[in-house]
Amino acid sequence: MSIITLQLGQCGNQVGGQLFSFIMDDLHASVSSLNIPPKANGEYIHETQKTFFSEQKKSPVPAARAVMVDMETKAVSQTLAEAKRSGRWIYPEKKQLLQKRGSGNNWAHGFCINGPAVRDDILEMVQGEVEKCDRLGGFLSLLSLAGGTGSGVGAFVTEILREEFPYAFMMNQVVWPYQTGEIIVQNYNAVLTLSNLYQTADAIMVMENDELHKICTQLLGIKKISFRDINKVLSHKLASFLLPAQTKEFPLGRELGWKLQHLAPHPDHKLLTIRNIPQMSERALEFSTYQWAGLLKHLRQMLIADAPMEEGIDWQVKVEETPRGTARHNRSLAASLILRGKDSYSADPGIFRDQSLFTPWMSPDMAFNVATQPRSFSGYEKSAVLVSNSRSAIRPLDQILEKAWNMFASRAYVHQYIQRGLSEEDFLDAFVMLEQVVASYKKL
Amino acid sequence: MTQSIVVQVGQCGNQIGCRFWDLALREHAAVNKAFMMKPLSSFFRNVDCRFDDPVDIPLDTGKGKVKALKARAVLVDMEEGVVSEMMKGPLKEVFDLQQHITDVSGSGNNWAVGNKMYGPQYRDQLSDIIRRAAEFCDCLQCFFIIHSMGGGDVLGFLVCEYSYYRFVTALYPSAEDDVITSPYNSILAMRELTEHADCVLPVENQASEIFALVDIVNKISEAVPSGKTGKRTYTSAHSSDVKARSSILTSEGGVTKQKDMRPFDSMNNIVANLLLNMTSSARFEGSLNVDLNEITMNLVPFPRLHYLVASQTPLYALADVHLPPRRLDQMFTDAFSRDYQLIKADPRHSLYLACALMVRGSVELSDIRRNIDRLKDQLHFIHWNKEGWKTGLCAVPPVGQPYSLLTLANNTCVTNTFTELRHRFQKLFKRKAHLHHYLHVDGMDMDEFTLSLESLDSIVAEYDGLQQQMGMPPPSHPRLKIVT
Numbered sequence: 001m002s003i004i005t006l007q008l009g010q011c012g013n014q015v016g017g018q019l020f021s022f023i024m025d026d027l028h029a030s031v032s033s034l035n036i037p038p039k040a041n042g043e044y045i046h047e048t049q050k051t052f053f054s055e056q057k058k059s060p061v062p063a064a065r066a067v068m069v070d071m072e073t074k075a076v077s078q079t080l081a082e083a084k085r086s087g088r089w090i091y092p093e094k095k096q097l098l099q100k101r102g103s104g105n106n107w108a109h110g111f112c113i114n115g116p117a118v119r120d121d122i123l124e125m126v127q128g129e130v131e132k133c134d135r136l137g138g139f140l141s142l143l144s145l146a147g148g149t150g151s152g153v154g155a156f157v158t159e160i161l162r163e164e165f166p167y168a169f170m171m172n173q174v175v176w177p178y179q180t181g182e183i184i185v186q187n188y189n190a191v192l193t194l195s196n197l198y199q200t201a202d203a204i205m206v207m208e209n210d211e212l213h214k215i216c217t218q219l220l221g222i223k224k225i226s227f228r229d230i231n232k233v234l235s236h237k238l239a240s241f242l243l244p245a246q247t248k249e250f251p252l253g254r255e256l257g258w259k260l261q262h263l264a265p266h267p268d269h270k271l272l273t274i275r276n277i278p279q280m281s282e283r284a285l286e287f288s289t290y291q292w293a294g295l296l297k298h299l300r301q302m303l304i305a306d307a308p309m310e311e312g313i314d315w316q317v318k319v320e321e322t323p324r325g326t327a328r329h330n331r332s333l334a335a336s337l338i339l340r341g342k343d344s345y346s347a348d349p350g351i352f353r354d355q356s357l358f359t360p361w362m363s364p365d366m367a368f369n370v371a372t373q374p375r376s377f378s379g380y381e382k383s384a385v386l387v388s389n390s391r392s393a394i395r396p397l398d399q400i401l402e403k404a405w406n407m408f409a410s411r412a413y414v415h416q417y418i419q420r421g422l423s424e425e426d427f428l429d430a431f432v433m434l435e436q437v438v439a440s441y442k443k444l
Numbered sequence: 445m446t447q448s449i450v451v452q453v454g455q456c457g458n459q460i461g462c463r464f465w466d467l468a469l470r471e472h473a474a475v476n477k478a479f480m481m482k483p484l485s486s487f488f489r490n491v492d493c494r495f496d497d498p499v500d501i502p503l504d505t506g507k508g509k510v511k512a513l514k515a516r517a518v519l520v521d522m523e524e525g526v527v528s529e530m531m532k533g534p535l536k537e538v539f540d541l542q543q544h545i546t547d548v549s550g551s552g553n554n555w556a557v558g559n560k561m562y563g564p565q566y567r568d569q570l571s572d573i574i575r576r577a578a579e580f581c582d583c584l585q586c587f588f589i590i591h592s593m594g595g596g597d598v599l600g601f602l603v604c605e606y607s608y609y610r611f612v613t614a615l616y617p618s619a620e621d622d623v624i625t626s627p628y629n630s631i632l633a634m635r636e637l638t639e640h641a642d643c644v645l646p647v648e649n650q651a652s653e654i655f656a657l658v659d660i661v662n663k664i665s666e667a668v669p670s671g672k673t674g675k676r677t678y679t680s681a682h683s684s685d686v687k688a689r690s691s692i693l694t695s696e697g698g699v700t701k702q703k704d705m706r707p708f709d710s711m712n713n714i715v716a717n718l719l720l721n722m723t724s725s726a727r728f729e730g731s732l733n734v735d736l737n738e739i740t741m742n743l744v745p746f747p748r749l750h751y752l753v754a755s756q757t758p759l760y761a762l763a764d765v766h767l768p769p770r771r772l773d774q775m776f777t778d779a780f781s782r783d784y785q786l787i788k789a790d791p792r793h794s795l796y797l798a799c800a801l802m803v804r805g806s807v808e809l810s811d812i813r814r815n816i817d818r819l820k821d822q823l824h825f826i827h828w829n830k831e832g833w834k835t836g837l838c839a840v841p842p843v844g845q846p847y848s849l850l851t852l853a854n855n856t857c858v859t860n861t862f863t864e865l866r867h868r869f870q871k872l873f874k875r876k877a878h879l880h881h882y883l884h885v886d887g888m889d890m891d892e893f894t895l896s897l898e899s900l901d902s903i904v905a906e907y908d909g910l911q912q913q914m915g916m917p918p919p920s921h922p923r924l925k926i927v928t
Binding site: 010014072073074075078100101102104105106148178179180182183184185213217223224225226227228230401402403405406407409410412413415416431432435436438439 | 445446482582583585729730731732733735736737738740741742743744745746747797798808809810811813816820827828829830831832833834835918919921923924925926
């Protein structure tokens, strides 16, 4: 099975580069620190390489299965150069779609003008990558919600991929912008993008820059935070979900499509959030040991109290069985737990098989599943990741809707979108669509 | 990589343009010496001069040698003086001989002559020249138009044929201006700006505080021979040398020698630097690129309200070794104080519609975030745009400085300049003074004056309407309800 990654816009390309180099670093970790026999490690490496990279005839290092799209050249050329410098992997040739003039933070410019202009070229590149795969597991699109290219062209590309590959699985990994300070029209762009993605993608993984920033300061102790640090945390999270882990019945692990079907069982609920434990700086790592029971207890509390990281969890929140729509804790529709590291088989995730964690119409057996991987991950002896489809995803969505609606009420900036071919009805449709999403999550 | 064309109009526009090209060359020379790199191509063409009509050398990988640079500039002036001086000066090689228009007689500080007489007369010629410049561009991004509002040659020709972004840097005359009719000219020209430009950066001719700073810098440079005395924090003599002449106001390191500097040059340098800093993020690499069209996208909420107040810090960076170096946070604080604005206005006490921070140099994302958090409580933002910040991060600092900041704000305080202008206009207009100079020009009549005045009033009224919302509780707009 192989996954094709689409890197869209400046943010998408920076994240993509980091993700691939993170995976490569993980594969090149020395066997002695991994806690598994070399043979098992070899299988793991083989499986991962097949998923994310393709063998190259011309070069000794593998090429990422990626298509890069951006409307200006700087971010892509930087990412390409970094990959080449690593000496471990490269990007495939001629899979970079570049234009000269950016979308200027205008979603409409990306979606209505730049997107359609490059439609055929993108499809051809994706087709080429697809033909390299033995079997296509799905598409992973990386994009930011705020900018013009990532969001506008990204929404357009997702739409045409859905048309062209109606049965392929599609996961969109969206980066939620900072609440303040990146782009002023980010709320409009986010509303328009999400309402579009909701109709086409199978699942939307949400990462908030504000939360990632907090992880960098509070857990990793980084003083001067750059986008590189943030993208690294993001890659860590994403990789911990995507890298192989096995279940009893499936020694090679489930495929992306299965994971997505499990996590997004209802078309009104497609937003996924991801929680990792533990996360710390390398220096603190040497002095820490963990027990599985302790990690899982923290992780469970992070889930029900809707905490993005293990520090500052509200331990007062308790689960209780209440009718639909009235739960005070963060109620989920579905969740996947992946345990990586020493003795992961022996850990008992029983505390997650609890009806009150999930909405009444999903039984815990259906809603929850576990996968394990004895190989230690990214230097952590034991680590756990929980991906859930829960109410916590609508907290940022609700805020963005509020702000965008306020701005829309005075029609500020709307003229710039109308100039590029959107209409006020398009905005209203997007608002209606997302209000619906918020309402159905609140009912969980 | 996109390209931009600079159209410099009139005496003032050409003088600023001259400084701009000088500093642009200095900046690129500091980044790389001999190669024709992509950032360089956004304002310059690399040409083969062996032909009479120089042809472009293809850019390819950005590893080619610089042969001869030609500025993407269009020079327009109705007098010969300034342009021909430039053509003789040290920058003569940079300008394309086929890209300027001059006349002999000048517009005599009369907007009507510039607009109604020379306008139609030179329209086709100008259109051809601009088309020629545009055809050399790979991907045209925008036009920068530099001119003064007081003189006569203003925007007699604003080319409306291109649907690209039109940035205008306009110098507003101040009360002590030397042209009596400048209020007339300014108000007539402003109507064109309101209707046709995408973005206007007003710069007041003598925003007095800045001039005080100019004085400071001049004193400093006299008192301290660069790099010889004082506690030196730098290690090598070479680096102190660079830093000492790093001030944004001087142009050492450029082609023009210090002794040739004219009195207005330091003011013009500020404007030239404004353009350089604004475009830096589009030219050089950075972790948060800002394209030029992003500026209009983020800062112009309503089509007519496109007047942006700019400020730049640090103004005198490290020119003085005795002063403790300005800290990073101080730079952000300075940018919002009235002393650093390029027009006479105080944004702190007016309402922000939107604000952009364009940072260059060794500044990290967390520095910007910390400063936004610190400053946002002191500033008033309109209720629907409480988080109206746009940030840009460019990795290449300005020559000789470790970092710099340019803020562009859409702030209601810009109306101060307009109302002051209107006041001076009314003084003349009430008595119909000097009007006959305008009215005897063909195609000019009283309607032009009244329409322009109305246009100005409507802008001021729009800004005032927003200003009144300051401090008021935001009106509530109930969200859409989902019927279940």
